[in-house]
Amino acid sequence: MTDQTPAPPSLDIRGLSAGYFGAAVVRDLTLTVGPGEVVALLGPNGAGKSTTLRAISRTLTPMTGTVTLNGRDVTGHRPQDIARAGLVHMSERRGIFYGLTVEEHLRLHKLDPATGYGYFPELKALRYRRAGLLSGGEQQMLGLARALARRPAVLMIDELSKGLAPVIVERLIPVVRRYADESGAGVLLVEQQVQLALQVADRGYVLAHGELVEHDTAANLLADRDVLVSSYLGAATP
Ligand SMILES: Nc1ncnc2c1ncn2[C@@H]1O[C@H](COP(=O)(O)OP(=O)(O)OP(=O)(O)O)[C@@H](O)[C@H]1O
Secondary structure: OOOOOOOOOOEEEEEEEEEEOOEEEEEEEEEEEOOOOEEEEEOOOOOOHHHHHHHHHOOOOOOEEEEEEOOEEOOOOOHHHHHHOOEEEEOOOOOOOOOOEHHHHHHHHHOOHHHHHHHOHHHHHHOOOEHHHOOHHHHHHHHHHHHHHOOOOEEEEEOOOOOOOHHHHHHHHHHHHHHHHHHOOEEEEEOOOHHHHHHHOOEEEEEEOOEEEEEEEHHHHHHOHHHHHHHHHOOOOO
């Protein structure tokens, strides 16, 4: 007899509220990312997307809510323990150290640099270059190579496309999709490039004024012009 129990979500967030100086910026968020799923978290500037990711990785202490990784409740755990449980949060800072070379980055945390080069072979030609001398796109590629080489069970990426030319974004985003497909990891992708994110995502949530206002398959969201407009400009205020 086979085990029919469905796998738990890679990431399960319930009733999450978080903010700064006692004021909630995101309120009562409930969202899931299934195994092998890419989920886009969309919304205009200031909607609270980065705050949500920080509260999940606990680099910001949430006010309320629970966080479960692959069925394991990590609510209240320290950020390093949540990372050890398999969550990698690629923040807007990217985890790049300007004084270290490309290869030194790919060896951090005792990683095998071959894993990072496997995702982005073009980094090999830059292996001895210090990260501070790389272009923005190369730094982003390095940050992603390192994040993937850690083989996260859940990967959260904040604005992969920020400040990058379309050609480099088109190189990076499909690798995220491939990682989810091959590893079965869940990916939560915060993106301002709404169409781009929805083209690789399975589902998407739209955050406006700190609350989730829309949730659907990526295909349905892509077809809904109102959703695309509110993702850029914010939901219409009553
Ligand atoms: N460290 C902080 N201290 C105080 N307020 C903050 C801090 N970081 C963010 N905020 C505020 O929280 C709100 C949500 O910001 P957040 O960065 O989460 O939004 P976002 O949706 O990621 O926006 P963007 O797409 O512009 O990055 C904003 O009003 C912002 O000014």
